[in-house]
Amino acid sequence: MNTSIDHILLKEDGYYPNHPYFPALVYRQAMDMPTREAERLFKKNRWSNTWVGGIFDYHHYHSRTHEILGVIEGSARLKLGGPHGQTLEVKKGDLIILPAGVAHKNEGATVDFQVLAAYPYGESFDLKTGDKKEYEEALSKIPDAPAPAADPLLGENGPLMELWNRS
Numbered sequence: 229m230n231t232s233i234d235h236i237l238l239k240e241d242g243y244y245p246n247h248p249y250f251p252a253l254v255y256r257q258a259m260d261m262p263t264r265e266a267e268r269l270f271k272k273n274r275w276s277n278t279w280v281g282g283i284f285d286y287h288h289y290h291s292r293t294h295e296i297l298g299v300i301e302g303s304a305r306l307k308l309g310g311p312h313g314q315t316l317e318v319k320k321g322d323l324i325i326l327p328a329g330v331a332h333k334n335e336g337a338t339v340d341f342q343v344l345a346a347y348p349y350g351e352s353f354d355l356k357t358g359d360k361k362e363y364e365e366a367l368s369k370i371p372d373a374p375a376p377a378a379d380p381l382l383g384e385n386g387p388l389m390e391l392w393n394r395s
Contacts, residue, residue, distance in 0.1 A: 231255050231256050231257050231258040232256045233253055233254065233255050233256070233387060233391070234253065234254040234256065234316070235251040235252075235253060235391065236251055236252040236253070236254070236308055236309075236314055236316070237251040237252075238251075238252065238308060238309035238310075238313055238314065238330060238331075239309070240329075240367075241309075241310050241311075241312055242360070242363065243310060243358040243359075243360060243363060244287065244289060244309060244310030244313070244329075244331035244358050245289070245291070245329040245363060245366050245367050245370055246289075246309055246310070246313075246327075246329050246330050246331065247327035247328060247329045247330055247370060248370070248371075249327075249392075250294075250327035250392050251327070251391070252308055252324065252325065252326050252327060252330050253324070253325040253387075253388065253391060254316065254318065254322055254323070254324050254325075255322065255323040255325070255381065255387075256321075256322055257321040257322065258321065258322070258323045258381055259298045259299070259300070259321050259322070259323055259381070260321055263280065263300045263344055266298055266300070266344055267344060267346075269380070269381060270296070270298075270344075270346045270380050271346075272383075273377075273378040273379065273380050273381070273382075273383050273386075274348060274349055274376070274377045274378055275296055275346035275347065275348055275350075275376070275378075275380045276346055276347070276349070276350035277346060277347045277350040277351065277352065277353075278344060278345060278346045279344075279345050280300065280342055280343070280344050280345075281342060281343065281345075282334060282337065282341060282342060282343070283297065283304065283306065283332060283333070283334040283337075283343060284333065284334060285333065285334045285335070286333055286357065287307070287310050287311065287331045287332070287333045287357065287358050288331065288332065288333070288355055288356060288357050288358075289326075289328075289329055289330055289331040289332065289356050289358075289366070290326075290328060290329075290353040290354055290355065290356065291328055291329055291354055291356055291362075291365070291366035291369040291370050291373070292328065292351065292352070292353065292354050292369050292372075292373055293328055293347045293348065293351035293352070293353050293354075293373050293374070294325070294326060294327050294328050294347065294348055294373055294376060295325075295326045295345060295346075295347055295353065296323060296324065296325050296326070296345065296346050296347075296380050297323070297324040297326065297332075297343040297344075297345050298322075298323045298324075298343060298344040298345075298380075299318050299319060299320050299321065299322045299323070299324075299341070299342075299343055300320065300342050300343060300344050301320055301340045301341060301342040302319070302320060302337060302338035302339070302340040302341030302342065303317065303318060303319035303320065303337065303338050303341060304317075304318055304319075304334055304335075304336065304337035304338070304341045305317055305334075305335045305336045305337070306318060306324070306332055306333065306334060306335065307331075307332070307333045307335050308326075308330060308331065308332050309330065309331055310331040310358060313331065315335065323380065323381065324343075325380070325388060327373075327392075328369070328370045328373035329366060329370040329373075331358065346380065348374055348375070348376040348377070349374055349377075351373075351374065354369075375392070376388065376389075376392075
């Protein structure tokens, strides 16, 4: 893969657990292919339960599964990690890999902004919004989120496997 990879390790804040070991990753300009081809590639690498759409404009996370968001149109400013987290700019061709527990929010996007999302093994996702009552339960679920069997783009020998195994 001829792209740069951003690593973003986020700390929990009592409302948004983030992930204790795995960094969020952004593969810059890694998806130079039509949406259907990306979806086939994700499925081949065991990331499914796909959907196309936007990203919520409020902080949220998933405690039972990891998530990938491939930007297929437009650009956006995302906040990762909750209100005190990190802001990043993403655009068409970028792939965001979010470990279970990592909060994310759309803070502004172009009108055409869309992502192709998927989950390892087609896991179903839960939706957590930072309510203090959700926090303890989420902390117990996050470590049990099934580890991906392959990098969504480059398979079993892709960078995700090495980066998350080292974390």
